Amino acid sequence: MAERKIILIDMDGVISDIEKGFRKAWSEKYSKIPCPLPQNRKTHSLKGNFNRKYFNDIDSIIYSKGFIKNLPPIDGAIKALEEIAQKYEIFICSTPLQEYKNCILEKYAWIEKQLGNEWIKKIILTRDKTIVKGDILIDDNPYADCDGLEKPEWEHIIYDQPYNKHIINKKRISWNNWKEVLKI
Secondary structure, three states: OOOOOEEEEOOEOOOEOHHHHHHHHHHHHOOOOOOOOOOOOOOOOOOOOOOHHHHHHHHHHHOOOOOOOOOOEOOOHHHHHHHHOOOOEEEEEEOOOOOOOOHHHHHHHHHHHHHOHHHHHHEEEOOOHHHOOOOEEEEOOOOOOOOOOOOOOOEEEEEOOHHHOOOOOOOEEOOOOHHHHHOO
16 A cells, blocks of 8 residues: 655634734724734734834734734634545644743644544644655745755645745645646
8 A cells, every 4th residue: 555645734824814813903903093914914914003002912913822822723624634644644733832831732722622532643843844744735834945954855835825926836735726727
């Protein structure tokens, strides 16, 4: 029997909707202050006229207890992962936040809640994804393949987000076109 290909899938911005979660948390905390993130932009990319006195509140929301655990899944992600897992070996390969105290435990809790207990043993947390063995990495970070110590073994397929549209020399994937891209 041939070995199953290994697909590494990033969490934030690929299967968990960190942008939507942040916007919700911001509006709950500051109902009268517009969200500092431009529409459809990666976290920490601020609007030009944003009042800097609220800058630390961005981190306080992202690093707060319950933030990661309560993120909504990106539409179609959970169903797609379950289907992909029927053909490929999948690992969730995610980078913890710098302020990790809540993040690491909550990433595990999120995976368990959204995908089930069996997926807990399929979590890889690392600051350098280039050292992780696999055939494919699906990641919204357009530079995931050059941000580490090693030349990665995996092919980087970009999870399509508005903030990475400027990258045109790599395959792109979404939970709408994943069957065509992965040829399932």
